[in-house]
Amino acid sequence: MQKIATREAYGKALVELGTGNPDIVVLDADLAKSTRTIEFKKRFPHRFFDLGVAEANMVGTAAGLAAAGKIPFCSTFAVFAAGRAFDQIRQSVAYPRLNVKIAASHAGITVGEDGASHQSVEDVALMRVLPNMTVFVPADAVETAGAVRAAVDIDGPVYIRLGRAGVPVLHGDDFKFVPGQAVTLRQGLDATIIASGFMVGQALQAADLLAAEGIEAGVLNIHTIKPLDVQAVVDAAQRTGFIVTAEEHSIIGGLGSAVAETLAEHYPVPMLRVGLQDVFGESGRPDELLQKYGLTPDDIVNAVQKLL
Amino acid sequence: MEKIVAELTEKAREIRRHIVRMVAEAGSGHPGGSLSAADIVTALYFNQMRLDPVRPDWPDRDRFVLSKGHAAPVLYAALAERGYFPVAELSTLRKLGSRLQGHPDMRKLPGVEMSTGSLGQGLSAANGMALAARLDGRDYRVYALLGDGECQEGQVWEAAMAAAHYALENLTAIVDFNGLQIDGPVSEVMSTEPLPDKWRAFGWHVLEIDGHDFGQILPALEKARSAGGRPTAIVARTVKGKGVSFMEHGVDWHGVAPKGDQVAQALAELA
Incomplete structure (x- = not known):
C-alpha cells in the first residue's frame, strides 16, 4: 500500500x-x-x-x-x-x-x-x-x-x-471530507474500534487480525475530534456494546476522552483507551516506540478481547 | 499648532474625566495606566489616525492595538468621544452583558482592533496587520501601545525582531513609560532599561519624548511616518495617574477604583 x-x-x-x-x-x-x-x-x-x-x-x-x-x-x-x-x-x-x-x-x-x-x-x-x-x-x-x-x-x-x-492512503480521490462526520472504514457487529490519525491504519490491521479469529470489528475513523460526531459514536456503542479507542496521544484529553465523555452522557458502555498511558515518550525508532508504548495492532486486539 | 494643542489638551481632560467616572462606576479597573496614556491616545484618535467611526471595518483605516489591554478605559473613552458608540455606554464598563469588557474584546465593541489583556501579545498582532497592509498595497498605518512593564514579556522582543526584519515602516510602537508596575517601580521589580537602546539594538527608529507634551507627541508621530524602512518606537516618559494629584506616581493606583470623595476631588482637578 x-x-x-x-x-x-x-x-x-x-x-x-x-x-x-x-x-x-x-x-x-x-x-x-x-x-x-x-x-x-x-x-x-x-x-x-x-x-x-x-x-x-x-x-x-x-x-x-x-x-x-x-x-x-x-x-x-x-x-x-x-x-x-x-x-x-x-x-x-x-x-x-x-x-x-x-x-x-x-x-x-x-x-x-x-x-x-x-x-x-x-x-x-x-x-x-x-x-x-x-x-x-x-x-x-x-x-x-x-x-x-x-x-x-x-x-x-x-x-x-x-x-x-x-x-x-486509505481513501480514493472520490472521498469527501466532511468536518464533524466520522468515517466508517470497516463494518463489524462484534466490536468497534474508534481511531484517529496514525492509529487508523493500526486499527484496520487490528481488525484484520481479529477477523482471522472470527471476530468482526468495525473501524470508525474520527478525523474531526471537535466537533465530535456524537451520533456515530453513540450508534457504534449501541451496535456493538463496547468501544475501544486508539490514538497516538495521551489517553487523557484526546480522542479517548472525547468518546468517553460522549458515551458517559448518552449511552454508557464499557470502553478501553489505547494510547499513551499518561507518560512521555523517548528516543527510538517509531516501530520500537509503538511497541514499547502499546500502540500496535496487537495492543488494539488485546483491548478488544478484554471487552468481548 | 497652538490651537490644535489647546483642543487636544481639552479633549484629553475630557477623556481623563471619563476614565475616573467609568472606573469609579465599575468599582474596579486600572486608572493609573489609563491616565498615563491619555495624551498619547488622544493625539492618535483626535489628530493622527485616519478613521471613520461610521465604518469601523473600513479596509483603509489606521489600526490601533492596545497591547497594554488593562488600560481599556482610555481606549473606550477615546472611541466613545470619537463617535464609535454612545458616551453613555461608558458607565457599563465591566458590568455583565456590557460591550465594554474589563479588557478589550474586538468581537464585542466596534473600533477595538484586537482583543488584548494577556500582556506582550499586541505588538505581534500589529506586525501581522502591518504585513497585511503591505500585501494588499494599502497605505494604512498601525499603532501599538505597550507598557514599560509589559516590555518584560519575551514575546515583545520576538515581535520587535520581526518588525525590523520585515522592515515594517508602517508600524509605530509607543511605550507608555510610566515607570511603575503592580509590584512596584519597574526599576526595582525587573528593570527594562536602557529601554530606548534596546529598541535601537533591535533595529528600530527610536524617538524619546515627554508623553504628556503634545508639542512632542505630534512631531514624533509625524516623524514616524518617514522612518526609512524601519518601524518606529516612541518611548514616551509619562506619569502614572497623570492629572489626578493623589494618583500621580502612585503604584497603588494601578488597579484600584476611586471612591466617594476621591471621585469628586479627581473630577474637580480635571474640570
Whole structure:
C-alpha cells in the first residue's frame, strides 16, 4: 500500500489552495523543510513569512494578518505550536475567533529518535479545550487535503494535527471530507474500534487480525475530534456494546476522552483507551516506540478481547 | 499648532474625566495606566489616525492595538468621544452583558482592533496587520501601545525582531513609560532599561519624548511616518495617574477604583 506522510499532503494542499486564493498566507518558525510549508514558500515567496524560532510571535502575527482579512496557516511541530504558543492561541486566536489555522506536524511518538521533547502527546487535549477551536486529526493524505480545504472554508480557528511518518492512503480521490462526520472504514457487529490519525491504519490491521479469529470489528475513523460526531459514536456503542479507542496521544484529553465523555452522557458502555498511558515518550525508532508504548495492532486486539 | 494643542489638551481632560467616572462606576479597573496614556491616545484618535467611526471595518483605516489591554478605559473613552458608540455606554464598563469588557474584546465593541489583556501579545498582532497592509498595497498605518512593564514579556522582543526584519515602516510602537508596575517601580521589580537602546539594538527608529507634551507627541508621530524602512518606537516618559494629584506616581493606583470623595476631588482637578 502506498504510504504518504500527512505533512507531505499538507504542503501540497497549501500550494493547490494558495493558487486559487490570494488571501492564503503561510507562516513558519524555522521548520519549513520539515513541516513542508517550503512548498508554498517556493511557489509564493511574498506570501510566506518565516518568523524564526519564535512561535509565540508567529501565532500573534497570524492573528494580526487574520484581523486584516488574510487566511494565515501557521506551522511548526505540534509540541511547539500547541504547547509553547498555547497562550497566544488562546488569547489572540481562539478568544477573538480569528481566522487562523494552526497546522502542526511531527505529532505523537512516531517522531522517533528526537525523543520526548519533540513528541507531542498532549496537543489535542490543549486545543480541544479551547472554545471556538475546530480540531482535525487526518488519517491519510486524502483526508489531509480535505482538512486543509475545510479549514479554509471555516471562518474561525482550526487546528490540524499532522505526522512525520508515512501512513497508508486509505481513501480514493472520490472521498469527501466532511468536518464533524466520522468515517466508517470497516463494518463489524462484534466490536468497534474508534481511531484517529496514525492509529487508523493500526486499527484496520487490528481488525484484520481479529477477523482471522472470527471476530468482526468495525473501524470508525474520527478525523474531526471537535466537533465530535456524537451520533456515530453513540450508534457504534449501541451496535456493538463496547468501544475501544486508539490514538497516538495521551489517553487523557484526546480522542479517548472525547468518546468517553460522549458515551458517559448518552449511552454508557464499557470502553478501553489505547494510547499513551499518561507518560512521555523517548528516543527510538517509531516501530520500537509503538511497541514499547502499546500502540500496535496487537495492543488494539488485546483491548478488544478484554471487552468481548 | 497652538490651537490644535489647546483642543487636544481639552479633549484629553475630557477623556481623563471619563476614565475616573467609568472606573469609579465599575468599582474596579486600572486608572493609573489609563491616565498615563491619555495624551498619547488622544493625539492618535483626535489628530493622527485616519478613521471613520461610521465604518469601523473600513479596509483603509489606521489600526490601533492596545497591547497594554488593562488600560481599556482610555481606549473606550477615546472611541466613545470619537463617535464609535454612545458616551453613555461608558458607565457599563465591566458590568455583565456590557460591550465594554474589563479588557478589550474586538468581537464585542466596534473600533477595538484586537482583543488584548494577556500582556506582550499586541505588538505581534500589529506586525501581522502591518504585513497585511503591505500585501494588499494599502497605505494604512498601525499603532501599538505597550507598557514599560509589559516590555518584560519575551514575546515583545520576538515581535520587535520581526518588525525590523520585515522592515515594517508602517508600524509605530509607543511605550507608555510610566515607570511603575503592580509590584512596584519597574526599576526595582525587573528593570527594562536602557529601554530606548534596546529598541535601537533591535533595529528600530527610536524617538524619546515627554508623553504628556503634545508639542512632542505630534512631531514624533509625524516623524514616524518617514522612518526609512524601519518601524518606529516612541518611548514616551509619562506619569502614572497623570492629572489626578493623589494618583500621580502612585503604584497603588494601578488597579484600584476611586471612591466617594476621591471621585469628586479627581473630577474637580480635571474640570
